[in-house]
Amino acid sequence: MTEAERGWSDDAHRYAEGAGAPPDGAAERAGVDRFVAAVQAYRNGLPSLGDELDVRIMAGVRARPRPVRVTGWRWLVAPRAVSVRPALAAAAAVTLIVASSVLTLLLLRGEAPAGLDGGATGSILVRFEVHAPQAERVALAGSFNAWSDSSIVFTRGGDQDQWTVTVALAPGRYQYLFVVDGSEWIPDPLAHAQIEDEFGQVNSLLVVGPRGVVRS
Amino acid sequence: MAGGLSDGRDDAVIVQRVLRGDVEAFGVLVHRYREAFGRYAVASCGDADVAADAMQEAWIRAYDALATCEHPDRFGAWFFRILRNQCHNHRSRSRTHASLDDVTVPAPTRTDARVEWGELRGLMERALQRLPTEQREAFVLRHVDGRPYAEMAALLGEREDRLRMRVHRAREAVRRELEGHYD
Amino acid sequence: MSALRWGVMVASIAAAAQPAPAQERNVRAELTARGAPPAYVEVIAERVSAARAARLPAGPMIDKALEGWAKRVSAPRVEVALDQLRSRLEAGRAAVIAAGASEPTDAVVAGAAEALARGLTPDDVRALVSRAPGSEAAAAGLMVAASLHAQGLDHAASVRAVEEAYGPEVDPAQLYELPSVVAGLAGQGMPMADLARRIMQGGGLPLPPMAGGAGQGAGRPGQVPPGPQGNQGSGRQQRRQ
Numbered sequence: 001m002t003e004a005e006r007g008w009s010d011d012a013h014r015y016a017e018g019a020g021a022p023p024d025g026a027a028e029r030a031g032v033d034r035f036v037a038a039v040q041a042y043r044n045g046l047p048s049l050g051d052e053l054d055v056r057i058m059a060g061v062r063a064r065p066r067p068v069r070v071t072g073w074r075w076l077v078a079p080r081a082v083s084v085r086p087a088l089a090a091a092a093a094v095t096l097i098v099a100s101s102v103l104t105l106l107l108l109r110g111e112a113p114a115g116l117d118g119g120a121t122g123s124i125l126v127r128f129e130v131h132a133p134q135a136e137r138v139a140l141a142g143s144f145n146a147w148s149d150s151s152i153v154f155t156r157g158g159d160q161d162q163w164t165v166t167v168a169l170a171p172g173r174y175q176y177l178f179v180v181d182g183s184e185w186i187p188d189p190l191a192h193a194q195i196e197d198e199f200g201q202v203n204s205l206l207v208v209g210p211r212g213v214v215r216s
Numbered sequence: 217m218a219g220g221l222s223d224g225r226d227d228a229v230i231v232q233r234v235l236r237g238d239v240e241a242f243g244v245l246v247h248r249y250r251e252a253f254g255r256y257a258v259a260s261c262g263d264a265d266v267a268a269d270a271m272q273e274a275w276i277r278a279y280d281a282l283a284t285c286e287h288p289d290r291f292g293a294w295f296f297r298i299l300r301n302q303c304h305n306h307r308s309r310s311r312t313h314a315s316l317d318d319v320t321v322p323a324p325t326r327t328d329a330r331v332e333w334g335e336l337r338g339l340m341e342r343a344l345q346r347l348p349t350e351q352r353e354a355f356v357l358r359h360v361d362g363r364p365y366a367e368m369a370a371l372l373g374e375r376e377d378r379l380r381m382r383v384h385r386a387r388e389a390v391r392r393e394l395e396g397h398y399d
Numbered sequence: 400m401s402a403l404r405w406g407v408m409v410a411s412i413a414a415a416a417q418p419a420p421a422q423e424r425n426v427r428a429e430l431t432a433r434g435a436p437p438a439y440v441e442v443i444a445e446r447v448s449a450a451r452a453a454r455l456p457a458g459p460m461i462d463k464a465l466e467g468w469a470k471r472v473s474a475p476r477v478e479v480a481l482d483q484l485r486s487r488l489e490a491g492r493a494a495v496i497a498a499g500a501s502e503p504t505d506a507v508v509a510g511a512a513e514a515l516a517r518g519l520t521p522d523d524v525r526a527l528v529s530r531a532p533g534s535e536a537a538a539a540g541l542m543v544a545a546s547l548h549a550q551g552l553d554h555a556a557s558v559r560a561v562e563e564a565y566g567p568e569v570d571p572a573q574l575y576e577l578p579s580v581v582a583g584l585a586g587q588g589m590p591m592a593d594l595a596r597r598i599m600q601g602g603g604l605p606l607p608p609m610a611g612g613a614g615q616g617a618g619r620p621g622q623v624p625p626g627p628q629g630n631q632g633s634g635r636q637q638r639r640q
Contacts, residue, residue, distance in 0.1 A: 007388050007391070008387075008388070008391060013384060013387065016387060017358075017383075031391065031394070031395060034336070034394055034398070035387070035390065035391060035394060037336055038336040038337070038339060038340045038390070038394060039340065039359050039360065041333045041334075041336040041337040041340065042336070042337050042340035042341060042344075042360065043255070043360050044337075045337040046255055046258050046259065046360070047258060047264040048254055048255070048258075048264075049250060049254040049257065049258065049264065049267060049268055049271060051247075053250060053268055053271060053272070054243065054246050054247050054250055056268075056272060057246050057250070057271070057272050057275045057276075058240075058242070058243050058246060060272060060275070060276050061239065061242055061246075061275065061276065061279045062239055064276065064279055064280060065280075066237065066239075067234070067235060067279060067280055067281070067282040067283045068235075068283055141469060143462060143466075146429070146433070146462070146465045146469070147465055147466045147468075147469035147470070148433070148469065149469065171572040171575045172542075172575060173542045173543070173546055173575070175466075185470060192546060192549070192550055192578045192579075192581075192582055193546065193549035193550045193551075193578075194549075195517065195549050197466070197470075198463070198480040198483060198484070199466075199467060199470060199472045199476055199477075199480060200476075201470075205546060205549055207542075207543065207546045207575050207577075207578040207579070208575060209572070209573065209575040209576035209577075209578075209579055210570070210572045210573060210575065210576070211576065212579070213579055214579035214580070214582050214583040214586070215582055215586070284499075284529065304600060304601060305563070305601075307601075348600075349600040350600075
């Protein structure tokens with residue numbers, strides 16, 4: 001094992017922290033000394049945030065509403081007056097665009113939805129699918145339809161094994177299950193999470209955003 | 217040594233004054249802790265302009281939320297947490313256009329002390345930017361700011377033994393970077 | 400009957416015939432419409448009105464009762480669930496008030512109760528409420544943080560992700576994007592622990608901008624994995640870690 005792999009002795013670490021005597025080995029001692037010199041060089045070379053920043057900060061502070069204890073619901077919603085340098089803004093945009101390509105949305109066009117609110121603006125088409133070749137009837141029951149096992153019914157796909165239904169939902173958080181043949185309540189493996197239903201079983205959880213849903 | 221957390225009573229008095237309407241009194245806190253934590257901000261963000269933005273945003277938020285500061289005698293630690301948060305935000309936002317390769321390190325030479333100084337600084341900068349955030353923070357507070365572990369524990373809300381371990385690991389990583397360059 | 404008393408009687412009948420305020424749901428009507436027997440309905444209704452008297456939101460309790468009935472859960476079991484829900488609504492309300500809101504909306508209290516149910520702490524609830532830019536955002540933020548935690552993100556990262564997404568320019572509905580972002584990243588192979596670490600270090604999850612609408616990245620439906628043979632199990636499934 002080379003010295004580089006072995007690491008410093010405890011003495012060397014203590015010495016680097018400014019406590020204790022220098023380590024015995026010459027090479028180790030030289031290494032610690034170089035470390036200390038590097039820290040010093042770094043510290044001395046750090047640009048400082050000067051007093052003029054204080055001026056800029058106080059100018060921003062004076063423009064803010066007075067800080068008061070929040071009683072009731074007086075929320076401070078004034079826009080933040082922070083100068084964003086153009087390069088920084090562009091960088092932020094790049095990060096967001098890269099991230100949004102991760103979102104492949106299940107927005108389907110042309111598929112008649114079992115609309116709950118007639119496709120009102122702000123509602124998202126969400127498709128549910130389940131593989132149930134032996135079933136004769138599959139329904140969707142959840143917090144969006146008071147858990148009725150008859151109001152939203154799946155249709156069988158071309159291959160007879162896959163059942164689907166598309167529902168218009170407003171952005172929000174929903175719990176639901178699939179009801180097979182009126183009696184078997186099963187979770188959706190494509191849900192965001194499975195959570196306890198407080199009756200000793202699980203519900204599936206899906207959170208619908210204004211631009212749709214991504215499943216795992 | 218960087219500015220320590222000041223006498224808490226003084227800070228508490230100033231906070232009360234500001235909450236009663238004396239905006240200008242806030243400037244005392246701004247000056248005190250901008251100085252105390254400025255190096256931390258620059259080292260954390262890796263860039264002075266980014267650090268300045270983070271610092272400004274942190275102060276605005278501290279002012280807005282001043283009434284929620286439950287222990288005004290520990291204003292420094294409370295503000296530090298806000299600043300730390302902003303440094304994280306601003307650092308990650310700027311990361312897409314800053315590259316580690318931009319930190320050029322000249323080839324080793326034994327001839328000129330000034331050149332070596334620049335080398336060492338460049339190496340340290342690069343080593344720090346490569347550290348995981350928590351290690352970098354702890355290293356900066358300990359070695360660059362020179363704060364005692366007890367103070368670091370108060371600022372970061374972490375146990376001292378954990379912080380010592382973090383600094384230890386960071387030191388080892390820096391050591392490897394330095395030795396890798398010179399050996 | 401004198402004209403005056405007749406007038407008074409007509410007025411009071413008219414008043415009684417006024418429909419209940421739009422927000423106030425009628426648990427009896429809803430349960431009865433779904434075929435629940437009167438005895439069951441009464442037990443539930445009693446609990447709901449007690450909750451209302453304590454200024455707790457009735458909606459979550461009514462929803463839970465409807466769910467219990469739909470699943471044909473026994474009445475005693477539903478009662479227990481409602482009692483537990485009531486405790487959480489009380490705890491949620493207390494946490495929200497401790498955060499500085501003296502008259503919280505039902506949505507926020509319900510959100511707080513849900514957050515506590517999913518394993519967030521009262522401190523988490525206080526943080527989410529006090530840092531929200533408005534009560535709508537607070538309600539959404541609580542629900543979303545609860546969901547992120549249910550997806551497997553540790554509670555600190557769940558809270559931090561929401562806090563970082565709060566902002567005066569952010570429509571509260573956008574907060575509901577976060578679980579999809581997590582699902583997408585997890586689907587690309589990122590372990591939850593790594594995601595949590597990135598959130599804590601980098602200050603949040605990337606929240607896609609609203610501008611651009613459905614055109615951005617939309618259209619192609621995701622691949623649906625083939626399910627297992629036969630029906631999907633017996634209704635019990637491992638909680639996703």
